[in-house]
Amino acid sequence: MLQKWCARCKNHSFSSGDWYEWICPYCNKNLTLQKAVPAVIRFVLIRPYTPRRFQQKDHKPSRSDENTA
Numbered sequence: 110m111l112q113k114w115c116a117r118c119k120n121h122s123f124s125s126g127d128w129y130e131w132i133c134p135y136c137n138k139n140l141t142l143q144k145a146v147p148a149v150i151r152f153v154l155i156r157p158y159t160p161r162r163f164q165q166k167d168h169k170p171s172r173s174d175e176n177t178a
Contacts, residue, residue: 111145123148 112123118136127145132138 110148112148113140113143113145115140121148 110123110125111127112121113127113131113133114121115133115136115138117138118133120133120135122131122133122135122140124131124145129141131140131143131145133140
């Protein structure tokens with residue numbers, strides 16, 4: 110993935126290639142003649158749950174827990 114920086118609106122534009130006309134999606138400036146650089150993408154993994162191998166072992170209910178259930 111490649112990126113170009115728009116000097117007019119100060120935003121980055123991303124594309125999978127630079128062999129065609131490249132227009133800034135924010136301000137519509139033509140970025141075709143500007144040099145493209147590899148994009149630096151940072152992913153943050155968000156887990157909605159804890160995997161089983163990291164979960165604590167369930168404790169066995171005591172007799173007082175069994176009587177209230």
